[in-house]
Amino acid sequence: MMQLQCPYCGVRDEMEFRFGGQSHITRPSPEATDAEWADYLFNRDNLKGVHAERWYHGFGCGRWFNVLRDTSTHEMLGVYRMGAPRPALPGKDGETP
Amino acid sequence: MKGYSFYSILKHGMRRKPRWPAAWHDVSPQRSYDAVIVGGGGHGLATAYYLARTHGMRRVAVLEKGWLGGGNSGRNTQVSRSNYFWPESAAFYDRSLQLYETLSHELNFNVMLSQRGILSLAHSHHELETMRRWANAIQVNDVDSEILSPQQIKKLEPLINLDTRFPVRGGFIQRRGAISRHDAVNWGYARAASALGVDIVQNCEVTGFDLRNGEVRGVETTRGSISTERVCLAVAGHSSQLAARAGLRLPITSMSLQAMVSEPIKPVLNTITMSAVIHMYVSQSDRGELVLGGGADVYNSYAQRGGLPLLEQNVAAMLELFPVFRGLRLLRQWAGTVDISPDTTPIMGLTPVKGLYINAGWGTGGYKAIPAGGETMAHTIVSDSPHPLIRAFGLDRFATGRLVDEGAAAGVAH
Ligand SMILES: Cc1cc2nc3c(=O)[nH]c(=O)nc-3n(C[C@H](O)[C@H](O)[C@H](O)COP(=O)(O)OP(=O)(O)OC[C@H]3O[C@@H](n4cnc5c(N)ncnc54)[C@H](O)[C@@H]3O)c2cc1C
Numbered sequence: 067m068m069q070l071q072c073p074y075c076g077v078r079d080e081m082e083f084r085f086g087g088q089s090h091i092t093r094p095s096p097e098a099t100d101a102e103w104a105d106y107l108f109n110r111d112n113l114k115g116v117h118a119e120r121w122y123h124g125f126g127c128g129r130w131f132n133v134l135r136d137t138s139t140h141e142m143l144g145v146y147r148m149g150a151p152r153p154a155l156p157g158k159d160g161e162t163p
Numbered sequence: 164m165k166g167y168s169f170y171s172i173l174k175h176g177m178r179r180k181p182r183w184p185a186a187w188h189d190v191s192p193q194r195s196y197d198a199v200i201v202g203g204g205g206h207g208l209a210t211a212y213y214l215a216r217t218h219g220m221r222r223v224a225v226l227e228k229g230w231l232g233g234g235n236s237g238r239n240t241q242v243s244r245s246n247y248f249w250p251e252s253a254a255f256y257d258r259s260l261q262l263y264e265t266l267s268h269e270l271n272f273n274v275m276l277s278q279r280g281i282l283s284l285a286h287s288h289h290e291l292e293t294m295r296r297w298a299n300a301i302q303v304n305d306v307d308s309e310i311l312s313p314q315q316i317k318k319l320e321p322l323i324n325l326d327t328r329f330p331v332r333g334g335f336i337q338r339r340g341a342i343s344r345h346d347a348v349n350w351g352y353a354r355a356a357s358a359l360g361v362d363i364v365q366n367c368e369v370t371g372f373d374l375r376n377g378e379v380r381g382v383e384t385t386r387g388s389i390s391t392e393r394v395c396l397a398v399a400g401h402s403s404q405l406a407a408r409a410g411l412r413l414p415i416t417s418m419s420l421q422a423m424v425s426e427p428i429k430p431v432l433n434t435i436t437m438s439a440v441i442h443m444y445v446s447q448s449d450r451g452e453l454v455l456g457g458g459a460d461v462y463n464s465y466a467q468r469g470g471l472p473l474l475e476q477n478v479a480a481m482l483e484l485f486p487v488f489r490g491l492r493l494l495r496q497w498a499g500t501v502d503i504s505p506d507t508t509p510i511m512g513l514t515p516v517k518g519l520y521i522n523a524g525w526g527t528g529g530y531k532a533i534p535a536g537g538e539t540m541a542h543t544i545v546s547d548s549p550h551p552l553i554r555a556f557g558l559d560r561f562a563t564g565r566l567v568d569e570g571a572a573a574g575v576a577h
């Protein structure tokens with residue numbers, strides 16, 4: 067069982083949360099080409115290793131926040147609020163093979 | 164290759180120490196090939212087999228970073244069906260089921276196909292109405308499908324509890340729906356491909372590509388460089404990672420899909436029973452174990468490990484439908500890293516890199532697709548253009564918007 071640290075409520079079981087996919091995806095301008103739109107809508111980094119992702123505390127405060135999590139171990143490496151920049155993780159960033 | 168037969172089983176069985184010949188040759192990679200298949204799961208092995216068998220290509224290698232069938236092709240719940248909503252999917256998956264129906268003969272390897280029928284339940288009037296439409300669409304696709312009343316369901320599966328919290332109002336069945344033995348499918352393709360001269364290389368990870376002017380010239384591996392002008396990626400959950408090494412971004416998310424088996428009991432289940440609403444499916448293996456599963460753990464993962472909340476939900480849903488199994492113990496639980504695509508339709512065919520082909524996006528349901536996946540990929544690689552059955556499954560559909568949204572139509576996708 068994973069536990070997530072909601073920045074507003076504290077540590078709770080994963081069942082209280084919903085996953086919202088990769089963080090920091092920016093919407094392209096209306097002039098974007100079909101390929102740029104496809105990239106925005108569908109393509110994802112899908113990293114093996116440290117992944118910045120959004121979670122929603124649905125059965126709690128009802129707020130969204132960001133998590134840094136290692137997708138190969140499920141280790142939680144950091145939590146930060148929506149709109150905040152991604153914090154650096156010295157020695158941890160990058161993909162594991 | 165020595166063929167397997169009743170006589171050969173008898174002969175080896177009579178010996179005090181049976182000496183079965185190795186089913187395939189595990190070889191070291193050569194320096195160049197006509198085609199390199201990355202990934203020794205069912206799709207990679209079947210692609211290599213049809214390249215050799217149908218197209219006469221002899222210098223083919225399958226490079227597998229671990230062992231044969233160590234990925235999802237050896238971890239799944241072995242369900243095959245072709246009752247898909249969209250004509251493109253139905254045509255492809257029914258071709259696959261037809262190939263399964265003769266696969267034991269084709270490969271001279273008993274894959275133990277058991278067409279016991281796949282039964283999907285409806286738990287409300289509205290769901291049953293949707294199911295009627297679905298069953299009708301499937302019939303129009305020329306695939307067998309029948310609506311059943313609760314009484315017919317009870318007759319087919321006497322242990323079922325129809326009076327669940329959301330009572331069973333009916334269902335539909337594809338009687339050709341089947342389970343088979345996944346290891347036999349992997350080993351059967353490996354053995355038959357090896358007999359046709361395909362090199363099967365285990366413990367050989369592809370780490371990069373040799374690209375020149377947007378064309379493939381070779382692959383880098385943990386066992387040296389290999390030159391080739393045709394590479395097919397069939398690496399399931401690792402597709403995004405490997406494609407990134409060729410400069411491509413894919414619409415794929417890797418997640419854990421888990422399954423579990425109970426201790427073995429005498430034969431009590433007749434069908435593969437599934438419910439999209441309570442999200443689980445169950446069948447009984449030839450060894451007597453109940454095999455059950457449900458949805459994926461819905462967050463990115465390469466851990467190959469299923470979460471406990473979903474395990475609990477799967478078991479609870481199964482016990483709601485079959486309270487009689489309450490006293491059973493679970494024997495094993497495991498997971499595989501599945502490659503989920505946005506419309507739950509596979510991604511197959513050409514890529515923007517010339518000579519690089521992709522076979523991915525199978526998500527939770529690519530076991531049933533192994534024979535047709537291999538057959539159509541082999542054709543695609545040889546002719547450098549997509550086989551007619553997979554034309555709708557190209558990577559380019561995400562930019563054109565022509566999705567094949569089976570996810571919305573198909574309920575549980577196994
Ligand atoms: C629990 C579970 C239940 C399932 N149930 C069903 C079901 O009932 N019916 C159904 O139709 N489908 C089911 N599926 C899905 C099905 O198993 C898969 O879609 C299918 O097996 C995919 O086959 P594949 O050959 O593409 O991938 P895999 O069998 O995963 O093979 C990919 C191979 O690539 C190798 N590889 C990865 N990276 C590299 C590299 N860099 N170099 C070399 N090799 C590499 C891996 O080691 C692996 O062996 C299930 C899956 C799971 C996990």
Ligand SMILES: [Zn+2]
Nearest residue numbers: 072075123127
């Ligand atoms: Zn909260």
